[in-house]
Amino acid sequence: MKPEELVDLERGRVHMHAYTDADVFREEMRRIFYKTWVFVAHDSEIGVSGDYRTTSIGQVPVIVTRDEDGEVHVMVNRCAHRGTTVCQREKGNANFFKCEYHGWVYNNRGDLTGVSLRRGYSEGELAHSRIGLQRLPRVETYGGLVFASLDPNVGSLSDHLGLAKPYIDDWNRQTPDGVLEVQAGGSYRFEYNGNWKLQAENNTEGYHPDFLHQEAVRVQIFNSRRARAAAGKPDAPRRPTRIAAMESNGLDLGNGHNLVETPQVSVLLKKRYPAQYLDDMARAYGVEAVDSLIGPPWRLNVFPNLALGGSNVRVIQPLAANRTMVRQYFVDVPTAPEAVRALRRDQEQGFYGQAGYGGPDDVEMFERMQEGFASADADVLDPWLLFNRQLESEERTPEGALVADSTSEITQRAVYRAWYAQMSAGRERP
Ligand code: FES
Numbered sequence: 001m002k003p004e005e006l007v008d009l010e011r012g013r014v015h016m017h018a019y020t021d022a023d024v025f026r027e028e029m030r031r032i033f034y035k036t037w038v039f040v041a042h043d044s045e046i047g048v049s050g051d052y053r054t055t056s057i058g059q060v061p062v063i064v065t066r067d068e069d070g071e072v073h074v075m076v077n078r079c080a081h082r083g084t085t086v087c088q089r090e091k092g093n094a095n096f097f098k099c100e101y102h103g104w105v106y107n108n109r110g111d112l113t114g115v116s117l118r119r120g121y122s123e124g125e126l127a128h129s130r131i132g133l134q135r136l137p138r139v140e141t142y143g144g145l146v147f148a149s150l151d152p153n154v155g156s157l158s159d160h161l162g163l164a165k166p167y168i169d170d171w172n173r174q175t176p177d178g179v180l181e182v183q184a185g186g187s188y189r190f191e192y193n194g195n196w197k198l199q200a201e202n203n204t205e206g207y208h209p210d211f212l213h214q215e216a217v218r219v220q221i222f223n224s225r226r227a228r229a230a231a232g233k234p235d236a237p238r239r240p241t242r243i244a245a246m247e248s249n250g251l252d253l254g255n256g257h258n259l260v261e262t263p264q265v266s267v268l269l270k271k272r273y274p275a276q277y278l279d280d281m282a283r284a285y286g287v288e289a290v291d292s293l294i295g296p297p298w299r300l301n302v303f304p305n306l307a308l309g310g311s312n313v314r315v316i317q318p319l320a321a322n323r324t325m326v327r328q329y330f331v332d333v334p335t336a337p338e339a340v341r342a343l344r345r346d347q348e349q350g351f352y353g354q355a356g357y358g359g360p361d362d363v364e365m366f367e368r369m370q371e372g373f374a375s376a377d378a379d380v381l382d383p384w385l386l387f388n389r390q391l392e393s394e395e396r397t398p399e400g401a402l403v404a405d406s407t408s409e410i411t412q413r414a415v416y417r418a419w420y421a422q423m424s425a426g427r428e429r430p
């Protein structure tokens with residue numbers, strides 16, 4: 001199916017086949033994941049020479065390394081001999097990778113440095129300069145976030161990130177000295193039977209929390225009342241906070257990037273932070289800025305595979321039209337006081353993870369949606385999903401973003417505007 005048959009931007013609708021069709025999935029790999037900038041690592045994960053981490057760009061397994069000169073390389077995790085992956089671990093430190101099948105060896109720049117039983121090959125057949133782990137042609141970093149692209153002609157990362165950059169800058173100002181450590185304590189990884197776009201849509205969706213996550217909020221209130229009772233403090237019953245009742249915006253930042261922000265979250269969080277720490281933040285960034293830095297009170301979706309929250313990084317890895325892996329990393333602030341670190345840990349663990357009260361609810365919804373999409377081939381049924389809430393209310397900001405209420409589905413429309421642009425690039429328009 002053509003992009004215009006799958007996404008109807010004018011009416012804010014998406015066809016179910018966009019989530020179920022194997023050909024659409026293959027096109028998404030070629031036209032989106034193998035064309036644009038894809039997040040591969042945070043600087044802190046490859047902090048010293050020899051550090052590496054493995055990940056994927058779409059369906060291409062890659063290794064991200066820091067070599068002896070401190071330079072970052074991203075190379076395809078695929079032996080030049082017969083295609084075996086040469087590194088299976090998620091993270092580590094090594095100056096070479098050895099393929100287990102026939103023993104070929106590569107350095108951490110991807111060069112082939114050793115071939116077993118070499119005499120079986122004629123002179124020049126294995127010119128080391130040509131054969132190796134293929135390096136990705138473009139690797140760039142912004143604000144500690146390392147991105148790579150398979151397309152040598154892709155525009156600059158800076159242009160691609162565009163209006164998302166100020167938020168990435170703020171993300172790096174969560175502590176007075178700006179030190180963040182991603183994946184401290186490992187990652188939380190899950191797979192679900194559903195399309196990758198379901199997670200991309202959900203990352204910044206402001207419509208569902210008041211409904212889907214009501215139980216999670218009630219449990220949080222119950223736990224805090226119990227903790228107060230245990231500490232001998234007076235009871236403080238409160239009703240669940242409703243996002244729809246707060247000032248809360250959704251923004252389409254262009255290129256598929258989008259954001260949901262709820263400034264009041266910062267105000268609530270500030271009450272729980274040590275006063276000295278807030279003073280240090282004010283000294284580092286100015287009193288005015290602190291309100292937008294604590295938390296921070298937003299979640300940013302960087303299309304196509306990354307979401308940044310205050311205390312986590314979420315990475316989407318598409319596996320098939322109906323199968324997706326998501327990895328979520330806790331973001332620690334190692335130089336901050338223990339009280340701040342503990343608060344962040346509690347928030348993260350309370351909502352996400354196998355024992356979290358909120359995250360698993362979202363994943364359950366993804367699988368229920370994909371179950372509903374199984375009906376997509378029944379031609380007599382209406383195949384369109386609706387993303388048209390408050391479509392008419394979007395307004396242009398002075399910076400050039402589009403803004404509307406966070407419950408308006410503007411952040412999902414942002415994803416599909418970029419999806420449509422990239423899936424139809426270079427094709428004849430209808
Ligand atoms: S497949 Fe890697 S050495 Fe043969």
Ligand SMILES: [Fe+2]
Pocket residue numbers: 202208209212213358362
């Ligand atoms: Fe959610």
